[in-house]
Amino acid sequence: MIESKSSSLHRVLTTLGHQEPDRVPLFLLLTLHGAKELGLSIRDYFARADYVVEGQLRLRARYQHDCLYPFFYAALEMEAWGGEVVFVEDGPPSSGEPGIRRWEQIDGLTPPEVERTPGLRRALQAIAGLKAQVGEETPIIGVVMSPFSLPVMQLGFDRYIELLYEQPARFERLMQVNEEFCVAWANAQMRAGATAICYFDPVSSPTIIPPECYRRTGFRVAQRTLARIQGPTATHFASRHCLAIVADVAQTGTAAVGVSVEEDLAQLKAACRGRLTLLGHLNGIAMRRWTLAEAETAVKTAIAQAGRGGGFILADNHGEIPWQVRDDVLQAIADAARRWGRYPLDWVDDAD
């Protein structure tokens, strides 16, 4: 099969413009697999920016997918807030004990400085290193936790829900501080060379809070925050639902939305057509046990449901493919995306 000459960036921009490029863009959102490529432990891999650069470039060379994803791990941001990062040998590092243990701590909280946090500086170096290598050919995706979702790590999920419902003034105060940090962190990544920012906001999902609560809270936070980020953004709900709020999400100024395998992709496509590009929705957890044939079927099904007319990037539904997913399955996904994603999608029945 002759590979098209279109650059990944051109392919992605075309689909974001709700037009059909040469083929459906594929984002393999691989973070931990870079360590495997280099034969390093996850802890050692993320200790140096040049390792992450090399890991991302090797993964891109191997799978020929359409982005670079120098996202370290969500808990990296907690380092900036003085939190602990806990490493495991077979998964993403996570944040340790929540740093805010008393409600009063919120009243005196100030946003940390990006430049003073070694972990964030490392991530910026990785973005800059990749930019130096690929220039404008391949999109480099930066990542922030939304100000509205970060408190899950700052407070613990249970206490954050209680804050949201029971202490509105203190909740607003926390949002102000978090918004300042989020905007500074996102713009630092843009200055380092990121093409776009993925705004992870799982708490805004109707899986977590009711849509009417979202419209009063997470929606307003997203509107204020995204307006100040100096680059395009995609909003990701990390495998939670979003169909009930996509009309609102479109009004936050975001260009794309990460969608869950638990929702109907064709229905999402109909709801988002011309307004939001869909990013998803392969099941990363089930991917761990997929056969090569199952990988191809999943890719083909997703493309059939959402590929027509552009506005679709094939990816996993969580925003990070688990460490346990085998290389041959990733290769099968990449091969199937090239085979079945070529426009026009003549093989797709209108009934699909």
Add this chain to the structure above:
Amino acid sequence: MTISETTVREFETALLALDRLTATRLLTAPEGGESPMRRVEQLVAPTLDRIGRAWEYGQVALSQVYMSGRICEDLVDALLPSGSAIRKDQPKMAVAVLEDYHLLGKRMVYAVLRASGYELLDYGRQDVEGLARRVAEQGVEILLLSALMLPSALRVARVRAALDRLGCPVRIVVGGAPFRFDPQLWREMGADAMGVNASDAVRIVAALTGDSS
């Protein structure tokens, strides 16, 4: 006498609106003179089950499930104080999270079971070997494990192996996102049952213990 369907619906509406006053009135007001345990069984447990299922179908949010469980836990604690003889006669149970700080699921299971009249130990965050030792030492018969992250879910197989080595015939019940996204995972990990939502824990524990109430 049984509590009317209207009361159950009113109770559900009050919980979803975080209306503690109405929920308290409905749970404590005499309607047929049932015992406190009977009221818990006929009002709290079925309502939390309905809310759990509504979450499963995308009709309510996790924050509502959590707050409903917490409100009911407080109300039931007042009716059936911890350690009360009128709480359910049951096998020893514990709930834990493996090597992870995502504790919400565990907290919800704990709240729902206590709000349904059960007592259980909260082990918090545990590593595999520490958990197995504690379960063996304390004679736990049903172990409930909540997982948000895949590595945490994969540790369940190690817990099963460690408990087998210690000769503990513990029944393991799991729940959380990895088990929902991969419906075969709980069997692969050697668990005895999997809950799709927090209130499933009540149904599963009742089935495991032969509690038909």
